[in-house]
Amino acid sequence: MASAFVAGSDRPEKTVIRAGFMPLTDCASLVMASVLGLDDKYGIKLELARQHSWSGMRDRLLQGEIDAAHVLYGLLYGVENGIGTAPTRMAALMNLSRNGQAITLSRALAHARVTDLDSLAAAMRKSARRFTFAHTFPTGNHAMFLYYWLAAGGIDPVRDAQVVTVPPSQMAENLAAGHMDGFCAGEPWSARAQMDGSGYTVATSQDIWHDHPGKALGTTAAFADAHPHACRALVAAVLEAGRWLDASEEHRDAAAEILSSPAYVNADRRAIAARLHGEYDDGLGRRWLDPDPVRFFADGDANFPYLSDGMWFMTQHRRWGLLRHDVDYAAVAARVNRVDLYRDAAALAGVPVPTDLMRRSVLMDGKVWDGTNPDGYISSFPIRRPALAGA
Numbered sequence: 001m002a003s004a005f006v007a008g009s010d011r012p013e014k015t016v017i018r019a020g021f022m023p024l025t026d027c028a029s030l031v032m033a034s035v036l037g038l039d040d041k042y043g044i045k046l047e048l049a050r051q052h053s054w055s056g057m058r059d060r061l062l063q064g065e066i067d068a069a070h071v072l073y074g075l076l077y078g079v080e081n082g083i084g085t086a087p088t089r090m091a092a093l094m095n096l097s098r099n100g101q102a103i104t105l106s107r108a109l110a111h112a113r114v115t116d117l118d119s120l121a122a123a124m125r126k127s128a129r130r131f132t133f134a135h136t137f138p139t140g141n142h143a144m145f146l147y148y149w150l151a152a153g154g155i156d157p158v159r160d161a162q163v164v165t166v167p168p169s170q171m172a173e174n175l176a177a178g179h180m181d182g183f184c185a186g187e188p189w190s191a192r193a194q195m196d197g198s199g200y201t202v203a204t205s206q207d208i209w210h211d212h213p214g215k216a217l218g219t220t221a222a223f224a225d226a227h228p229h230a231c232r233a234l235v236a237a238v239l240e241a242g243r244w245l246d247a248s249e250e251h252r253d254a255a256a257e258i259l260s261s262p263a264y265v266n267a268d269r270r271a272i273a274a275r276l277h278g279e280y281d282d283g284l285g286r287r288w289l290d291p292d293p294v295r296f297f298a299d300g301d302a303n304f305p306y307l308s309d310g311m312w313f314m315t316q317h318r319r320w321g322l323l324r325h326d327v328d329y330a331a332v333a334a335r336v337n338r339v340d341l342y343r344d345a346a347a348l349a350g351v352p353v354p355t356d357l358m359r360r361s362v363l364m365d366g367k368v369w370d371g372t373n374p375d376g377y378i379s380s381f382p383i384r385r386p387a388l389a390g391a
Contacts, residue, residue, distance in 0.1 A: 012043050012230035019234075020051045020060060020069040023169050023265040024186040025272050026097040026215050027070045028255050029296045031264055033241035041240070042233035042348070050264070053167045054137035061220065062088055067227075068234060070096060071218040074313040078139030080336055081314070083322050089221035092310060092337045094235050094345075096242070097214035098302045100275065100294025101142060101205035102190035103149060105182040106175055110200055110284060117153035117203070124155060133157070134166040134174065134183040141205075141214070142168075144316040146184035149208050151383040152365045158320065158385070169266075175199045186215075187294070188271035193283075195271055200283030206292045209363045211302075213309040214294070224338055231338070235345035239303060242296035243351070252276045300351040305337035308358040308371030315369075315378050321385035329374040 017039070021027040033039055034046040049066055051057040054075060060066045062079070076090045105114060114120050124131050133150070135143035147157040157163055166174055168185040175183060176198035183189075184205075193199035205212060217238060224231050244251055256273035259265045265272060274281070278293030295302045310333040317323035339357065346353045358371040369377060378384065 012233045013227045014230045016045050018047045018066045020049045020057050020066040029238050029241040030070050033237040038237040038240045042237045044233045068219040072140035073216045074140045076218045077313045091219050091221045091224035092216045094217045094303045095213045098211050098295050099206040101186050102201050103184045103203045104190045104193045104199040105202045121153045130162045131181040132162045134164050134180045136168050142184040156383050187275045188267045191271040232345040236348040239349040239351050246297040306359050307333040311371050315374050319384045
């Protein structure tokens, strides 16, 4: 395959890119960029490294053991702002996906007739014990979606529940062992819990925030600054892979087969394929075809690093007291989200680019988020940390 870079100043500064990924369905575009040889097209070679936890991924990225990663959007912003670690300048090169995560509750709760958020809230109010819920990383997407969902039902996730961190691939087995009442994680681990009977899907992440950002393709700012052409090549290759994934059901079937192997997700192909296609079974008898399942491309709109997406995670970090000081949300997002690199890469791959850096979203509680008033948005939530509530 002929390289998109022929010679000169646009040649990648580094041709072998070590990229970390977690065993999750939404690593698909990174994996397929390698499997389909799209990396070669842009003059680079992807060396994929399977990781076991998000904290391990973060540490290897910061130590330079990997160059880039399939990573939680919220994790990048947590590191940028020094939450749980020394602050380090980070770079979000693109969004890898949207939608396709889920909240799962235990089969024991189904037996107690807990089938939705309202009945969960009622059961928690009546119980003498604190329910335990798991997410995958303290500042990550799943923690923020879980907190948002619980709070929308009147449950303070910090005061009213015990929250623990568990690697995504260990969620289903810990639920089956009775170590938790529920979890929020990426697929196929919610589907796995539903298939093995240990849990049921009570909400999808697209129920919480329609067309929410998924994982990011992230790196350190130092790496992006030193290797801009390599980053553009990487983004262009992954964009092409996302376009391939969204092009047909047959392509998603092929991807499910590849992802199911021990080298990647190491899970039942059926669990991966069903929700890749938007085919949901909640484990309680409801089956549906979701019109808004995981997307890897959506004509490029799923990939654009909107500043408002990064800002939203910071508003939730501030809401829950993880971010302990006010920041200039727009300025931080403009620094982290490398829109300039993305635009160049999109031009290489022939992908359209939105003109606006912000987008408007309506979340499950009817609140509108468009990035225009972060402080007002945070203060509008009745459930948030006391320091932010004026107590």
